[in-house]
Amino acid sequence: MLEKNFDFKTAEADVVKRSKEIIAATAVKNRKSQTFTITLPPPNVTGSLHLGHAFTSTLQDVLLRYHRQHGDVTLGQPGLDHAGIATQIIVANQLSDQGVNWQEIGRETFIKKVWEWKEKSGGCIVHQLIRMGMSIDLDRLRFTMDEKSSRAVLHAFTQLYNDGLIFRAKRIVNWDPALKTAVSDLEVTNRQEKGTLWYIHYPLEGDEHQFLTVATTRPETLFGDQAVAVHPDDERYRQWVGRNVRLPLTRRIIPVIADEYSDPEKGSGVVKITPAHDFNDFEVGQRHSLEVLSVMDESARLNEWVPAEFRGLSVTEARKKVLAALEQQGFLEKAEAIQHAVPYNDRSGSVIEPRVTDQWFLDVKKLAPRAIQAVKDGEVQFVPDAWKHTYFDWLENVQPWCLSRQIWWGHQIPVWHTANGKMFCAMNEDEAIAQAAEYFGVDRDRVPALTRDPDVLDTWFSSSLWPFSTLGWPEATADLRTYFPTDVLVTGFDIIFFWVSRMIMMSLYFTNSVPFRKVYINPLVRDEKGQKMSKSKGNVIDPLFLADEYGVDALRFTLTQMAIPGRDIRVGASSVEIGRNFMTKIWNAAKFLERNQCLELREEEKTGGELSFALNRWIVAQAVAFKKKAKQDLEDMRFDFFAQGLYRFMKEIYCDVYIEGMKAGLANASPNVAAEIRGVARGVFLEFLKVAHPVIPFITETLWTQFGCSGMLLTEPWCEGPLEAADPAEKEDFYISVTEEVRSLRGLVGLSATEKLHLVAAVPDSFLGENREWFAALARLDSVECVKALPKNLSGLYFAKGSCEFCLKYPQELDLQKAKEVFAKKIQERENEVQRLKAKLSNEAYKKAKPEEWAKDAAAFEQKKEELQRMEAVRL
RNA sequence: GGUCACAUAGCUCAGCGGUAGAGCAUUGCGUUCACAUCGCAAGGGCCAUAGGUUCGAUCCCUAUUGUGACCACCA
Numbered sequence: 001m002l003e004k005n006f007d008f009k010t011a012e013a014d015v016v017k018r019s020k021e022i023i024a025a026t027a028v029k030n031r032k033s034q035t036f037t038i039t040l041p042p043p044n045v046t047g048s049l050h051l052g053h054a055f056t057s058t059l060q061d062v063l064l065r066y067h068r069q070h071g072d073v074t075l076g077q078p079g080l081d082h083a084g085i086a087t088q089i090i091v092a093n094q095l096s097d098q099g100v101n102w103q104e105i106g107r108e109t110f111i112k113k114v115w116e117w118k119e120k121s122g123g124c125i126v127h128q129l130i131r132m133g134m135s136i137d138l139d140r141l142r143f144t145m146d147e148k149s150s151r152a153v154l155h156a157f158t159q160l161y162n163d164g165l166i167f168r169a170k171r172i173v174n175w176d177p178a179l180k181t182a183v184s185d186l187e188v189t190n191r192q193e194k195g196t197l198w199y200i201h202y203p204l205e206g207d208e209h210q211f212l213t214v215a216t217t218r219p220e221t222l223f224g225d226q227a228v229a230v231h232p233d234d235e236r237y238r239q240w241v242g243r244n245v246r247l248p249l250t251r252r253i254i255p256v257i258a259d260e261y262s263d264p265e266k267g268s269g270v271v272k273i274t275p276a277h278d279f280n281d282f283e284v285g286q287r288h289s290l291e292v293l294s295v296m297d298e299s300a301r302l303n304e305w306v307p308a309e310f311r312g313l314s315v316t317e318a319r320k321k322v323l324a325a326l327e328q329q330g331f332l333e334k335a336e337a338i339q340h341a342v343p344y345n346d347r348s349g350s351v352i353e354p355r356v357t358d359q360w361f362l363d364v365k366k367l368a369p370r371a372i373q374a375v376k377d378g379e380v381q382f383v384p385d386a387w388k389h390t391y392f393d394w395l396e397n398v399q400p401w402c403l404s405r406q407i408w409w410g411h412q413i414p415v416w417h418t419a420n421g422k423m424f425c426a427m428n429e430d431e432a433i434a435q436a437a438e439y440f441g442v443d444r445d446r447v448p449a450l451t452r453d454p455d456v457l458d459t460w461f462s463s464s465l466w467p468f469s470t471l472g473w474p475e476a477t478a479d480l481r482t483y484f485p486t487d488v489l490v491t492g493f494d495i496i497f498f499w500v501s502r503m504i505m506m507s508l509y510f511t512n513s514v515p516f517r518k519v520y521i522n523p524l525v526r527d528e529k530g531q532k533m534s535k536s537k538g539n540v541i542d543p544l545f546l547a548d549e550y551g552v553d554a555l556r557f558t559l560t561q562m563a564i565p566g567r568d569i570r571v572g573a574s575s576v577e578i579g580r581n582f583m584t585k586i587w588n589a590a591k592f593l594e595r596n597q598c599l600e601l602r603e604e605e606k607t608g609g610e611l612s613f614a615l616n617r618w619i620v621a622q623a624v625a626f627k628k629k630a631k632q633d634l635e636d637m638r639f640d641f642f643a644q645g646l647y648r649f650m651k652e653i654y655c656d657v658y659i660e661g662m663k664a665g666l667a668n669a670s671p672n673v674a675a676e677i678r679g680v681a682r683g684v685f686l687e688f689l690k691v692a693h694p695v696i697p698f699i700t701e702t703l704w705t706q707f708g709c710s711g712m713l714l715t716e717p718w719c720e721g722p723l724e725a726a727d728p729a730e731k732e733d734f735y736i737s738v739t740e741e742v743r744s745l746r747g748l749v750g751l752s753a754t755e756k757l758h759l760v761a762a763v764p765d766s767f768l769g770e771n772r773e774w775f776a777a778l779a780r781l782d783s784v785e786c787v788k789a790l791p792k793n794l795s796g797l798y799f800a801k802g803s804c805e806f807c808l809k810y811p812q813e814l815d816l817q818k819a820k821e822v823f824a825k826k827i828q829e830r831e832n833e834v835q836r837l838k839a840k841l842s843n844e845a846y847k848k849a850k851p852e853e854w855a856k857d858a859a860a861f862e863q864k865k866e867e868l869q870r871m872e873a874v875r876l
Numbered sequence: 877g878g879u880c881a882c883a884u885a886g887c888u889c890a891g892c893g894g895u896a897g898a899g900c901a902u903u904g905c906g907u908u909c910a911c912a913u914c915g916c917a918a919g920g921g922c923c924a925u926a927g928g929u930u931c932g933a934u935c936c937c938u939a940u941u942g943u944g945a946c947c948a949c950c951a
Contacts, residue, residue, distance in 0.1 A: 005913085190949075197951065215951045267951035278950075340950055354950090389880060390946070397947085493946085524945095528888090550913095561899090562889090566881070568944085570888065577913075578899065584913050592910030640890075644898075659910075747917035753906045780916080840894065845931030853894070 002594050002706060006587040008551030011702040016130060018701070022714050023068075024137040030715070031071030037486040038064060038076050039467045039516070040136070041499075042144060044083035045121040046090055049128045050533060051571060052492070052525040054543035058556045058695075059522060059563055059639055060490045061134050065694035066634050068135065069717055075483050076135060077470050079142040080122050084459035085179065085187075085347050088409040091117050107408050114409050118143075131544060133552050133697050135714070142470045144462040145411065152469035153411045153462050154427050156510060161415075161425040165363045166403070168415075168423070172275075172282040173402050175355035176345045177300035181406035182359050183345055184458060185399065186497055188352050190341040197340075199268060199333035200326060202228055205244040205253050212237070212245055212256065213333055215267025217340055218277070219326065220318035222247065223306040225254055226290035227273040232258040234269055248331040249307060249322070259284050276356045292356050300353045315353070360404040360413060360455065367505040368395040374504060374514050383520045383637050384565045387493060394497050401502075403458050410456030418448045464502035467515035474510075489516040492524060520637055523564065528572030546576050553696035554579030560695045561643035582647055583699055586692075589655055590703050593685060596666060598678040599707050613673055614771050615661045616680040618732035622653050623684045627718060630691050646692050654688065657736060661774035668773045682707065690718050731767050738801050739779035745797055745808060746780065748822045750815060756782040762790045762805040799826060800870035802863055823871075830868040837861035 038060050043053055060076065068074040091114045092102040102110050126138060142149060160166045173182040198219050201211040214228055225247055230237035241258045261284050262271050275285030276294040285292060297303045302310050302318050310318055326332040343352040372395050374380050375388055382388045404413060415425045416432040422439070426432040429452065436447040462469070467486055471479040485507075491500065500519055507515035526532055527539040534540065546555050558579035562569040593599060611617045626649040633642040658681070665677050686707060693700040693713040704713045742759065751757065759781050761768055768775060772784040790798075790805050797808040797819060810819070837857055840846065847854045 002910095193950095195950075199951095217950055263951075269951085271951045280950095338951095341948095342950060352950095384881095386880065393879065393947070497946095530888095530944095564890070567889080574900080575888090581913055585911070588911035588914090590910080595910070644890085648898090655910085656915090663908095743916065744918085747905070750904085753916065754908090836895080840932085843894095843931050846894080847931090849931070850894085857894080 002587070002591050006551070006583055006699055006702075008553065008583075008698060011698045012131070012133070012552055015698050015701045016133075018712060019135065019697075019714055022712060023135045024139060026068050026715060027073065027075045027137050027140070030068065030073045031717075032073070034072050035483055035487075036064070036067035036072040036074045037483040038488050038490065039470060039486050040076055040078050040134075041489075041491050041495075042079035042081040042142075042463070042466065043125050044081050044086055045118045045125070045143075046083055046086045047121055048124050049543060050525075051541045051543050051546075052533070053128075054132055054555065055525050055559045055563070055569075055571075056490050056492070056522050057129060057132055057134055058559045059520070060488075061132075061556075061697075062560060062639060062642075062694040063488060063490075063634070063637075064135050065697065065714070068715060069690065069693065069713070071717060073482070074135075075140075076137075077140060077142070077483075077486075078126075078129065078134075078136045078138065079466065079470060080118075080125060080144070081463060082118070082143065082145045082410065082459060084405060084410040084456065085181070085183070085407060086459075087114060087117070088407050089179070089348060091409075110408055118145075128544060131547060131552065133556065135697070144459070144466070148472070149462055149465075149469050150411060152465050152473055153457065154414050155474040156465055156506070157411075157414055157457070157461075158425050158427060159510070160362060165366060166360060166425075167363065168358060168360050170356060170358050171361070171402075172277075172279055172354050172356050173359055174343065174345075174352045175298075175300075175357065176348055176350050177296075177298065177353050178350040179345070179348050179407065180298045182355075182357060182402055182404060183347070183352070184402050184460075187346045188343045189346050190343050192339055193342045195338055195340045195342070197267060197336040197338045198323065198326075199336070200248060201331045201333060202245040202248060202254075202270075202272075204240075205246055208246070212240060212270050213268040214270045214272045215336075216272055217338070218274070218319075219322045220302070220313075220315055221274045221277045221295065222272065222322065223250065223302070223310070224274045224276045224293045224295040225272045226275055226285060226293065227255050227257045227288065229257050229259040229262040229271050229273050229284060230269060231260065231262040231264045234262070234264045236264075236269065248329070249325055257284075257288050259287065277354055279354055282354075282356070294356055296353060296355065298355075300355075315351075359402050360415075360453075360457075361400040362403050364398045364401045364505065367509055368398050370508045371395055371501060371505040374508060379514045380504060380516065381518050383518055386566065387496060387519070387521045390493065390496055391501055395501055401458070403461055404453075404455040405458055406455055408456065410459060411462060413453040413455050413457060415453040416450040417453060418450060420448075423453075424450065460498050460502060463499055464506040465510070467503055468507060468511050480511075484511070484515075485513050486516045488518045488520055490520045490522055493521045494524075496521070518637075521565075523562075523566070524568040526568050526570050528570055528574070530568070530570055541571070541573075546573060549573070550576045550580040551583060551698070553699045554583050557582055557643060557646075557696050560639045561647070563639035563643075565638070582651070583696065585651055585655060586696075586699060586703075589650065589659065589685065590706070592659055593681055594706075596678065596681075598682045598685075611676060611680065613662075613665055613669065613677050613680075614729075614732050614767075615658060615665060615774055616676060618729040618736070619654070619658045619680060619684050621729040622649070622658075623687055626653070627687065627691055631718070634694075643695060646688075646695065650688060650692075654684065657778065658684075661778055664773040664777035687719050689713060690716050734802065735768060735771065735775055736778065738804070738806065739775060741799060741801060742779040742781065742806075742808060745799065745822065745826075748825075749797065749810070749819045751810065753780065755811060758783050758785065758809040760785045760787060760790060760796070760807045760809065762787050764803065797823065798871065798874045799823075800867040803866060805870055827868065827871050830864055830871065833864045834861065834868050837864060 040060060043049060064074055064076045095102045095113065126141065129136065157166065174185060174188050176183050195217050197215050197217055200214050200216065200219065202214050204210040212228060228245060230241065240256045244253045244255050246253055261280055273281045273284050273290065275282045275290050275292045293305060295302055295305045300315050302313050304311060310321060313321060323332065345352055372392060375391060414427060415423050416429065417423050424432040424435040426435055432450055433444055433447050436450060437444045440447060468480060468484055471477060471484050473480055503515045507513060531537060531539055543555065554576055558576045626645060630642055630645050633645060662677050662681055666674050669677065686709065689700040689704055690713055701713050761784060763786055769786045776784050790807055796810055799806050837860060841858055841861055
């Protein structure tokens with residue numbers, strides 16, 4: 001017996017339990033040898049999953065389940081990401097809440113603490129994934145810092161190093177002074193802020209009455225200035241080029257140089273060049289062989305290279321004090337309020353200070369061309385296609401990737417240094433020593449002391465290897481042969497640079513193959529008001545909260561239905577009601593089947609064959625079309641269409657028409673026909689369950705079992721057999737449309753739903769006579785009478801449909817005026833249609849260009865004209 | 877400054893070279909034994925603006941306006 005309502009909590013737990021082994025087994029063996037693989041983007045172990053994760057997870061699971069049902073060996077490779085900086089920040093903050101300074105407890109102890117956190121957060125995430133119905137095998141769960149992944153990272157790094165693609169260089173990088181580490185360009189966000197542009201006098205050497213006015217927003221970096229630059233074509237300053245100025249507040253003399261970087265339009269047209277603290281200035285410095293003088297330490301405090309009174313000051317303090325000193329000594333001309341961009345670290349929120357340091361870089365420029373070509377050649381396809389522009393733009397202008405981070409949590413760089421700067425890159429210390437021994441030509445124990453580079457790799461380095469490192473690379477494993485390259489990557493547009501492009505580059509470099517065939521860029525999930533969800537705004541929705549309230553199926557259905565390519569989606573609790581209501585509808589339909597003895601399995605009816613009940617023929621034809629479209633939608637990755645198709649078929653076709661009609665059918669049919677109806681009702685419903693299963697696994701599995709079917713939908717193929725052979729059921733379609741017309745008329749003239757109505761129908765054949773029961777039920781009629789021709793002066797609501805005429809007999813109390821209006825309106829509708837078609841058909845060019853379409857329109861025109869003529873001939 | 881999206885019903889959004897659809901909201905009717913987490917029906921749109929291509933444009937092209945995103949930009 002089915003419960004009154006779908007008890008999703010019990011069902012979810014039960015289905016998860018029953019699915020586990022099958023999911024694991026079908027990752028190895030299924031009916032076909034063809035594989036389908038998705039490497040799930042590994043969530044960061046920084047907490048728990050949010051609604052965006054639930055969204056992409058659902059879409060990926062829909063694909064996994066669809067392919068598993070169709071017999072593919074199906075692997076959804078799960079994993080977790082160590083998320084270097086992000087995780088380190090979280091754990092450091094937790095320690096600080098407990099009054100512990102993470103820097104004081106030392107690297108080893110700190111890392112131990114992070115691993116403890118990882119266990120906790122990872123466990124939470126895994127639990128959430130399973131709860132969401134992800135059909136993944138947790139025995140295959142990987143972590144970017146587990147032993148195998150770490151080996152892959154070491155291997156990749158040493159190979160790139162040996163191939164000369166990884167180098168160490170002293171360069172200006174984005175430096176986070178709070179975390180004291182370099183961060184990549186991608187992690188820096190520029191925010192427009194109010195600032196001040198200060199105009200400062202730089203006196204001419206030898207004649208301090210003359211001066212150049214330099215405009216800057218960064219007066220505190222003045223101590224690092226190596227030159228002032230003017231534009232070579234700037235007449236105002238031409239005579240200054242080649243002379244020297246004195247740096248205010250100091251005795252230092254710097255040259256005036258000419259460089260195109262200087263923009264005469266901006267500020268005073270004279271710009272100070274501070275190579276150690278500005279990216280552009282660094283480049284200017286390179287061009288003019290200027291010295292790089294860093295005047296800040298790792299915490300962005302002024303260092304020993306500045307006058308004593310400014311040492312140790314932070315940027316803000318120093319700025320204040322420098323300005324005061326400039327003003328006091330008469331160097332400050334004016335201050336101007338401006339808007340300018342200030343760089344922030346995404347992760348930590350601190351202001352970035354460009355800083356010159358030794359860092360490790362990957363020469364991405366050498367890897368990019370192949371990656372670009374792979375997408376151009378269609379080896380990797382973006383869905384939606386437009387995202388490839390973003391991908392190309394970035395790769396075509398890509399800069400060396402700063403790989404090193406001065407933090408503790410991550411893969412430590414496998415390079416060992418000698419005291420005087422010789423480096424050995426190796427898989428481990430032993431090998432490094434061996435290399436050193438060979439290099440120096442000495443025994444192992446005579447090798448100079450080696451220290452391992454303290455830096456760790458950018459977290460995205462391990463991620464870039466993920467699709468193949470999870471399958472066993474660098475070993476040539478069976479998994480790698482079986483599952484690689486993978487089929488689809490589902491991810492957000494925000495990590496096309498961070499992740500997608502780098503995976504493609506690394507994969508092509510190391511495996512000579514693309515990592516995946518398709519990249520589905522999923523829409524961004526926003527809240528109901530269209531705001532990006534973020535912890536700071538407090539509008540983050542926990543998917544499990546929604547799942548608890550509405551059920552996982554409801555949530556999955558809602559999310560799937562909203563997966564419109566290329567547009568952000570807005571989700572709130574109320575959107576999940578759509579899904580919840582639909583689950584209720586399905587459940588109620590099942591209850592109806594149960595009460596009408598449709599649940600028992602009857603082999604002979606399941607096979608279909610000749611169907612005698614007209615609506616059976618009709619629903620089978622509908623089911624065939626529905627399934628065909630569902631398949632196409634999934635192949636096209638139109639998840640929204642797929643979900644919509646499920647909704648339409650179940651609600652508007654199966655429930656609204658078929659079930660309503662079969663009630664009448666069952667009541668009037670012979671035992672044989674009744675049995676046929678029950679069989680078809682059941683068969684079509686089961687077919688729906690199969691098709692719907694990828695989106696709503698829990699309710700469908702539960703009903704599958706309740707209907708007495710063996711096995712699980714998880715591996716149940718969509719029926720390819722008898723249901724495929726169906727006739728188009730045109731007559732049924734026609735009369736169903738007549739029932740709609742009757743219902744519409746009844747409402748329009750204001751007849752109550754309880755009013756008994758009689759329909760007289762002038763029809764050419766016996767079809768309606770033989771099918772009057774379900775027809776009457778669908779049209780809400782009391783009785784139907786078939787005649788050869790409508791008698792004259794028949795009082796009632798007249799309408800024509802095709803070549804058939806109908807008269808709905810109304811009761812005495814009907815508002816005649818209203819009835820006339822309705823009749824006029826119906827005539828008008830047809831009139832408009834006839835006029836439109838007539839104009840269209842008279843277009844000779846149209847007839848010539850599209851003869852088939854023209855013919856179709858001509859047929860429609862004839863029909864509408866006939867209807868119109870019939871109706872016009874009638875007097876109400 | 878550059879690039880890419882988007883502009884359709886009150887709201888959120890589909891769609892398509894042959895003058896438009898859904899969900900929610902609104903209005904009317906209705907609890908006939910699957911379903912009030914409901915059913916039936918109705919109202920509601922110059923498809924941003926201006927040109928162009930075409931026999932025909934909401935759809936393709938160009939421009940404009942507006943919105944959003946990304947990249948660049950610390951004088």
